[in-house]
Structures are given as C-alpha cells and as structure tokens.
Amino acid sequence: MTPPLLALQGVTKRFPVPAPLLARLGAALGRPVPDRAVHAVEAVDLAVARGEALGLVGESGCGKSTLGRIAAGIATPTRGAVLLDGEPVRVAGRKRTTRVQMVFQDPYASLDPRMRVGETLAEGPLAHGLTRASEARATIADWLTRVGLDPAAADRFPHQFSGGQRQRVAIARALAMRPDLLVCDEPVASLDVSIQAQIVNLFLDLRRELGLTMVFISHDLGVVRHLCDRIAIMYLGRIVEIGPAAEIATAARHPYTRALLASVPRLVTEEGDAPVLEPIRGELPSPLDRPEGCPYRTRCPLAVPRCRTEPPRLRALGPVEVACHRAEEVEGL
Amino acid sequence: MTDEPTLAVADLRTHFSTRAGLVRAVDGVSFTLGRGEVLGLVGESGSGKSITGFSILGLVDPPGRIVGGSVRYQGRELVGLAPRDLRTLRGREVAMVFQDPMATLNPMLTVGRQMDLVLAAHGRVRGPERRARCLDLMTRLGIPAPESRLAAYPHELSGGLRQRVAIAVALLNRPSVVIADEPTTALDVSIQAQILREMIGLVRETGVAMVWISHDLAVVSSIAQRVAVMYAGRIVEDGPVRTVLRAPRHPYTRGLLDSLPARARPGEPLAPIPGTTPSLLARPEGCAFHPRCARATELCRTLDPERRESDGHGFRCHHPLEAA
Numbered sequence: 001m002t003p004p005l006l007a008l009q010g011v012t013k014r015f016p017v018p019a020p021l022l023a024r025l026g027a028a029l030g031r032p033v034p035d036r037a038v039h040a041v042e043a044v045d046l047a048v049a050r051g052e053a054l055g056l057v058g059e060s061g062c063g064k065s066t067l068g069r070i071a072a073g074i075a076t077p078t079r080g081a082v083l084l085d086g087e088p089v090r091v092a093g094r095k096r097t098t099r100v101q102m103v104f105q106d107p108y109a110s111l112d113p114r115m116r117v118g119e120t121l122a123e124g125p126l127a128h129g130l131t132r133a134s135e136a137r138a139t140i141a142d143w144l145t146r147v148g149l150d151p152a153a154a155d156r157f158p159h160q161f162s163g164g165q166r167q168r169v170a171i172a173r174a175l176a177m178r179p180d181l182l183v184c185d186e187p188v189a190s191l192d193v194s195i196q197a198q199i200v201n202l203f204l205d206l207r208r209e210l211g212l213t214m215v216f217i218s219h220d221l222g223v224v225r226h227l228c229d230r231i232a233i234m235y236l237g238r239i240v241e242i243g244p245a246a247e248i249a250t251a252a253r254h255p256y257t258r259a260l261l262a263s264v265p266r267l268v269t270e271e272g273d274a275p276v277l278e279p280i281r282g283e284l285p286s287p288l289d290r291p292e293g294c295p296y297r298t299r300c301p302l303a304v305p306r307c308r309t310e311p312p313r314l315r316a317l318g319p320v321e322v323a324c325h326r327a328e329e330v331e332g333l
Numbered sequence: 334m335t336d337e338p339t340l341a342v343a344d345l346r347t348h349f350s351t352r353a354g355l356v357r358a359v360d361g362v363s364f365t366l367g368r369g370e371v372l373g374l375v376g377e378s379g380s381g382k383s384i385t386g387f388s389i390l391g392l393v394d395p396p397g398r399i400v401g402g403s404v405r406y407q408g409r410e411l412v413g414l415a416p417r418d419l420r421t422l423r424g425r426e427v428a429m430v431f432q433d434p435m436a437t438l439n440p441m442l443t444v445g446r447q448m449d450l451v452l453a454a455h456g457r458v459r460g461p462e463r464r465a466r467c468l469d470l471m472t473r474l475g476i477p478a479p480e481s482r483l484a485a486y487p488h489e490l491s492g493g494l495r496q497r498v499a500i501a502v503a504l505l506n507r508p509s510v511v512i513a514d515e516p517t518t519a520l521d522v523s524i525q526a527q528i529l530r531e532m533i534g535l536v537r538e539t540g541v542a543m544v545w546i547s548h549d550l551a552v553v554s555s556i557a558q559r560v561a562v563m564y565a566g567r568i569v570e571d572g573p574v575r576t577v578l579r580a581p582r583h584p585y586t587r588g589l590l591d592s593l594p595a596r597a598r599p600g601e602p603l604a605p606i607p608g609t610t611p612s613l614l615a616r617p618e619g620c621a622f623h624p625r626c627a628r629a630t631e632l633c634r635t636l637d638p639e640r641r642e643s644d645g646h647g648f649r650c651h652h653p654l655e656a657a
Contacts, residue, residue, distance in 0.1 A: 219521065263522045264522050
C-alpha cells in the first residue's frame with residue numbers, strides 16, 4: 001500500500017485564553033490558575049491519498065478551518081504531526097514546503113489590492129525559483145487560461161474583477177506554485193449560486209486535468225458531496241464520522257451527521273406541506289467548556305451513561321469510521 | 334376586513350445617483366401580500382431584493398431615492414409619508430429583520446432593556462405586561478433559558494441566539510408585516526432549521542405577512558407560499574412557490590435551479606448560468622438577461638418583455654419555457 005500524500009497524526013490545537021482578572025490576582029497571591037484554553041482541534045488522525053478529494057464538514061466553531069490551516073502548514077499544531085509524503089510540513093515553526101497551497105473564502109482579503117494580478121501570481125513561483133523571470137509571463141498566462149480567465153487579466157487589479165473571477169484568480173495563484181495538495185477553505189461560500197456552480201465545475205476540471213489532491217472545507221454538504229470522494233464530519237474539534245461521500249450523505253452512522261443532514265432544507269417542488277425540518281436539540285457547548293466523554297452527548301437522543309465517561313474513538317463500521325458507542329442503533333432514529 | 338391586501342407594492346422604483354452614473358437598483362417592482370402569507374423574494378447579489386425590502390420601510394438613504402411607484406400598507410400609501418409617520422409605523426405595523434442581528438441590537442444595552450424600550454416606544458403594552466410578552470416570544474422562538482437571556486448583553490450570546498433575539502424584537506409589537514432580509518444566511522443549518530420551524534409556526538398562529546428575502550431556493554421553498562424571482566432590479570418570474578420551482582417559465586429561474594449541486598450526479602459537471610450578473614450601471618438593452626440566455630433572439634435584444642400571466646404564474650420573457 002502506498003503511503004498517503006497527507007497524514008495528520010494526533011493533531012491537537014489549543015488556543016490559550018487569558019485568565020480573567022480575578023484569577024490573575026489570585027495567581028499573584030500564589031493560588032493555582034485554572035488552565036483555560038479553546039480546544040479547537042482534538043487528537044485528529046487523518047490520511048488523504050494522492051489524487052483524492054476529502055471534504056471537511058461541520059458547523060461554525062467545529063475546528064474545520066483550524067484543521068485546514070494546520071494541514072496547509074500555515075498554523076502549528078499544539079501537538080501532533082503533519083506529514084506530506086512522509087516529510088514534516090513545518091520545521092522549526094516555519095512552513096518548509098511549497099507543495100501545499102491554500103485557497104480562502106474571501107479572495108479580496110487574500111489578494112493584495114495594490115498588486116496587479118500578474119505580479120501576485122508570479123511572486124511565489126519567482127521567489128521559490130519555480131519559474132524563471134523570462135518565462136513568468138507565459139506561465140501566468142497559461143494558469144489564467146486554465147482557470148477560465150483571459151490572459152489579459154494579468155494587467156488588472158483585484159478590484160476590477162467580480163467575486164467569482166477573483167476566486168478564479170486566487171485559485172490560479174495557488175496553482176501557479178504547482179502544489180500537490182490544495183486546501184480550500186469555503187471557496188464558494190460567498191458566491192452566488194450560478195457563480196458557485198461555475199467554480200465547482202472548475203474544481204472538477206482541475207482535479208481531472210492535474211490529478212490534484214484536495215482538502216475541501218465547507219459547511220455545505222451538497223457542494224462537498226458533489227466534489228469529494230470522502231467526507232469527514234467534525235464536531236467540537238473532533239472527527240466524529242468519516243467515509244465515502246455517498247455513504248455519509250445517504251447512510252450516516254453518527255447521530256450528529258444524521259441530525260445535520262436532517263436540518264438541511266431541501267428544494268420542495270411537490271404540493272403539500274413542506275417536510276418538517278428537524279433542528280438539533282439543545283445548543284452547541286462552548287469550546288472552552290467541552291463536555292466530558294463524547295462531545296455530542298449533551299444533544300444526542302441516544303446518549304447513555306457510558307457516553308459521559310468514555311470518549312468514543314473512531315472505529316470501522318461497514319464502509320465508514322464512526323466515533324459513537326451506539327452507532328449500530330442509529331438506524332432507528 | 335376588506336379585500337385590500339396587507340401590502341401592495343406597485344411599480345416601485347428606487348434609484349441611486351452615483352458619480353459613476355444612475356443605478357436603477359429597483360426598477361418597476363410590483364407584488365401584493367395577504368394576511369398570513371409568506372412571499373419569498375429571491376435573487377442573486379445586486380438583483381435589488383434587499384433594496385426592495387428597504388424601500389418598503391422607507392429605509393433608503395441618499396444617494397438612493399424612491400423615484401416612483403407606490404407601497405400601500407392596508408390601503409395607506411407609504412411612499413412620500415412624513416418621516417415621523419413612517420417612524421410610528423415602523424416597528425409597530427411593519428418590522429424588519431436584518432441578516433446581521435447587530436443591525437437591530439444595541440451592543441450597549443441588555444437584551445431585556447432593549448426589548449422593553451421597543452415595547453415602550455409604541456406604548457401599546459403596559460409596563461408589567463412587557464416582561465411577560467418578551468419572555469413569551471423568546472420561548473416561542475426556541476431561546477433556551479429566556480429569563481437569564483434578558484440580563485445578557487448581545488455580545489454574550491451566540492450568533493444564532495442573537496438572531497433569534499433580533500427576530501423577537503421585530504415581532505414584539507405584533508406587526509402585520511415583517512420584512513426579513515436573509516435572516517438565516519449567516520447561520521449554521523441546524524440553527525436555520527430551528528428558526529424556519531418557529532417562523533412557520535408563528536406565521537400560522539399570528540397571521541403576520543412576511544417578505545422573506547433570500548438567495549436560497551430550498552429555504553424559500555420550505556417557508557414561502559409564493560415566490561418572486563428578481564434579476565437586475567425587476568421581478569422576472571412570480572407565482573406559487575412549488576409551481577415556479579417545479580416548472581419555471583423564465584430561463585433565469587431554470588438556470589438558478591440547474592446550478593444547484595443536487596440537480597446533477599455527484600462528480601458530474603453542473604450547469605451554471607454563463608457570464609455574470611450585469612452591472613446596474615449598464616443594464617443590457619431589451620431583456621436584461623439576454624446576454625446570458627440560450628434562448629435569446631433579436632427581439633430580446635431590443636424589446637424589454639412585459640409581464641405575462643397564466644394561472645397566477647407570471648413571467649417576463651419573450652420565449653418562455655413550456656408550462657408543465
């Protein structure tokens with residue numbers, strides 16, 4: 001078996017939160033300070049094969065963006081390792097490879113407004129010696145064409161493009177670095193539906209033409225199911241279920257995945273009452289104060305005492321892996 | 334009760350004079366809304382759907398101006414009404430929910446204090462009853478532990494709770510019409526599902542009429558009875574929501590539906606609408622959609638289509654798709 005292109009091993013990320021004033025005063029008097037930290041990502045193991053597209057799905061605050069940034073090597077995990085082809089992505093606190101690139105939700109924030117698109121696209125490849133100055137212009141023109149833009153776009157500034165075109169520029173910029181792995185964080189979330197479809201098609205084409213490996217972060221299960229081979233569902237910093245996209249979308253085994261799918265509104269075109277949407281009961285716990293045991297147990301209709309005491313680990317169940325003690329009983333939900 | 338609709342918008346035009354030229358953001362929008370009815374106002378960015386909502390409430394700031402048309406609320410003309418009279422009406426008869434709840438909420442006041450102020454401003458509920466009214470609405474909107482939320486400041490609440498509080502504020506004075514501008518767009522699906530469910534219930538119980546502005550066809554098909562699809566400042570198609578989404582007559586509506594990933598097999602290319610929405614500074618001649626339309630002919634390039642209607646299903650297109 002060939003090793004995965006991307007491997008995350010036991011990745012944990014905590015963001016320390018400054019102690020409140022009283023606790024700090026107490027510390028000055030010698031009292032112990034409670035350890036306060038947001039557990040953004042907790043002990044995640046993940047492998048992405050070459051050529052595969054993995055979707056990372058979850059609601060706000062589940063840690064999917066943090067995990068994406070760690071996978072892309074632009075954030076350091078508190079614990080754990082990120083390996084690309086067996087080599088660490090970061091060494092001594094710095095990103096050591098150009099083979100992972102990232103595309104963000106807001107291209108306007110990720111493109112320098114004062115640089116022409118051509119300069120932005122050429123900057124990385126020139127700095128890393130991937131392109132010679134004499135060839136840069138031709139290379140840039142090629143990438144712009146590949147993402148569906150006119151090569152003349154190189155002479156324009158980001159504000160002269162529409163939102164969809166700007167996202168194409170951001171994708172071209174990432175691709176010009178010739179990455180093996182592209183991490184995309186909600187790349188179509190702020191685009192109109194018709195434009196979103198254009199960008200989804202672009203990703204499908206690029207995957208086919210370049211054999212790109214992708215980690216695709218999104219809250220939109222529809223888009224992820226369309227683009228990705230596998231889907232990982234995150235809840236409060238953990239992967240609670242992972243498996244082939246079709247399995248997750250139609251036969252999920254984790255109660256949270258089920259609940260998430262049930263709350264997505266469907267396009268209703270038949271007469272009669274709209275299907276009742278089933279919201280997930282309760283509120284999302286604060287990541288500062290995560291429940292012991294299974295993070296989902298406070299909202300789970302299947303929770304039993306064991307869920308409080310024993311955190312479920314990911315285990316194989318049919319074609320998926322699921323972190324739930326009672327996954328076998330989910331069918332009855 | 335007369336047959337007068339709760340809200341009747343006719344040929345509404347809101348234009349912005351900018352240095353770059355005249356922007357016809359809303360250019361001849363008409364619709365009516367009856368008691369207990371939800372109209373989904375759908376469109377992409379820049380289609381004019383939000384400005385339509387703001388215009389109804391007289392919330393358009395310069396350089397924007399309502400340059401024509403009428404907005405009648407229970408038979409009373411709102412366009413040209415004195416700002417003072419509009420203020421009395423807003424929040425009491427016609428209320429608005431914004432995409433960002435902080436457009437409604439004051440960060441300096443506790444939730445309880447601002448809800449109380451909203452009730453006091455319109456003076457229809459006496460002091461002791463106000464707290465009960467607030468708690469009742471918060472409970473109905475699925476806000477857990479409403480008592481303790483009254484003492485909280487907006488920043489202490491999650492995004493979903495904040496939006497539910499903003500909706501409660503809009504409903505406090507039991508308005509007859511609510512304009513909701515993308516109220517669930519920024520929220521997670523599970524919170525959205527909860528708000529949609531509570532809103533559907535509230536509309537049934539109270540008979541409030543609602544304009545639900547959204548870009549999300551699935552959301553609109555769950556909550557609205559009728560839909561109006563906007564493109565470049567105009568309603569290009571309108572009618573019963575299920576009929577329109579099942580068998581659209583306008584190629585633009587068809588294009589929106591075909592862009593949805595659910596319409597294609599996973600991994601297969603989607604069918605997006607080619608091109609981009611036109612700049613309102615340079616609205617195409619004739620039918621504004623013709624540069625992106627596969628059915629466009631010379632006629633579409635020169636003559637703006639009038640609205641046609643069959644069985645309450647209206648569309649502005651020279652070459653409509655077949656009826657179902």
